[in-house]
Amino acid sequence: MSLDVTRRSVLRIGTGAIAAVASLGPRLGLAESGDKIRIGTIQDLSSFLQPFGTQKKRCLDLAVDEINASGGLLGRQVELITYDSQSNDQLYAQFATQLALRDKVAVVHGGLQSSAREVIRPIFHRTNTLFFYNTPYEGGVCDRNCFCTGTTPGQLLENLLPYMIKKYGKTIYVLAADYNFGQLSEKWTRKIASENGAKVVASEFFPLDVAQFGPTISKIQAAKPAFIINTFVGPAHASFYGQWSAAGMKNEIPIASQTFGEGGEILRMPPEVAEGITVCYNYLDEIDTASNKVFLQRMRTKFGSDFGYIGDLGVNEYQGLLLWAEAVKKAGTLDREAVIKALESGISIVGPSGDVSLDPVTHHCIFNMYLAVAGKDRKFIIQEKFEKVRPTNPNGVCDLIKRPETNVQFQPEAL
């Protein structure tokens, strides 16, 4: 076979060579940054969950900067590998597999919606990739490979509902987003209500794209509850508040919300619409402590003074990463088993929300909860502070120390 050097042959061989080199690319990349510790994150940085994912990513960036500025971890710099899941659960699955198998990261911090979490949690469990879910959710996850640093209903509803019941009355109308977070939260609300002598008079579930609340507002007026509790998620549901205040109902029936404020609603909604809504979170930008002032100043310096509202969606990521880093320092290695043992030995940090410690038994956080009411000038007014609030675990059903092979999400009926 003669080796004519024609243009066609050069093109063919050249393309083949480039393809071969390109396929080595990822592996080459791994080798070159072998000195950096790789942390993975999957966040919704575009489409309808963009405001939430962006703040979470910013908080992770800040935490990584702080770790690197103070000498890194185990003497090495830390690097954040980010995937944009575009508010799409299928992409979560794809990127989780990539982080676990191709990028081989030391830990993954990420996930927003509970539906996304339940897509990637089994993937990380199967591939033995340590996973931190740093978002408030409906509670119940009991999985040795997973650490959930966000609030659970036991922390949020068990402090918010008794406050509302004592202040306003014993009949509750529940408005919930129609997916696992909304549905399970509704079950928790019923349970906690009956424990406090109150009753859920009605529950309505809304697909995520319903933006017309006229019939619901009329039905609520017919039912005359003492107060409303909602688990609204997304831009369509946010229209409820405008329509409610337009109907003049703001001063008639008070609203408590499990989600209001998590996406900067306090800045976006006019005070005439938002005023009076009661919430309870681990973190609010308005917390008046030294550690929070320092944190906010660092955010301002890194992202400019118009970084918006952070809320506990963002701060949970920050605290989650710092907890993991603390455990790595204690374990002295990135090895998953050693880090899990370190995490289960009683790790705690001082975050923007105050003391945060990991509960070894449930792999969730024990921390402060702040109950607040939306005020007149685009700020929350903190009413009460609850300290060392333990995560939801009725009857000790989740015990990862005694039963480390557990891999499930407990639902309220089981308890």
Place this chain on the structure above:
Amino acid sequence: MDFFAVVVIQVVYAIATLALISIGLAIIYGMMRVINFAHGEFLMLGGYATVIPTHAGINLWFSMLVIAPVTIGLFGVVVERLIVRRLYGRVIETMLATWGLSLLIIGLVSWIIGYYQEGAAPPLGSILIGSYHVSTYTFFVILATSVIVVGVYVFFKFTPHGLIAQGTMQNDRMAAALGVNVHKVYAVTFGLGAALSGLAGAILAPMFGVMPIIGITYITKAFIVVVSGGSLVIGGTASASVLFGTISQIVTFATTPIVGEVALLVAAVLLLRLLPQGITGRFFRRGL
């Protein structure tokens, strides 16, 4: 009795909202056959064109009824010139281009305005019907939609511009042969559709809020109404809005919002199965 009145008001309001968000798209898609995936973003921009001047001190009604439609209309003319003009007749390319435009607009607004722009509170307070509170703004939306629909009808049926536009859409070569500047007609008609979308977004901004991604709340329903309505701008939009508004609200009142949404979608599927050309493909054919 007062609950019945409230149900009727909510049904009429839902019909009006559907018609309001769809009328701009009905002109752009129904008349010009341009599939505009950036339609939701025109509504979103209309919302911002209302709240930003309002917070800068300009009267809410002026921002809503003048500034918003004019700015978004002009923006529509620019979009038509730069993007849509090159793609007439090419359906797939138009879909892709407007989809890309939608992502671009959302990205630009998220970057330049951000997520924390304060919205406008619904004005006009509320009234009591029996023992039920109803927002007075609801009636304004119904009134505004009626005026807009009548205005569009009058424009296309009785003004020279409107008649020329209709003629151009039906047979552009004949219109050109008769001396009509076809490109100008397309640009103005697209701009009109955009202006109406901006106005719709402006009117609904106090009720729905403003966010860079609020467009997705509108676009599905708008397309369902326009495609099910068929090719006539007024007849199609009106008939489809009445049908879907009534079904979804009555079912929601009777059962739950989930079943109400499902009922609307099932109705759309059935309608298109029975009348693939939309309602006005079969009924009310001679009209606008």
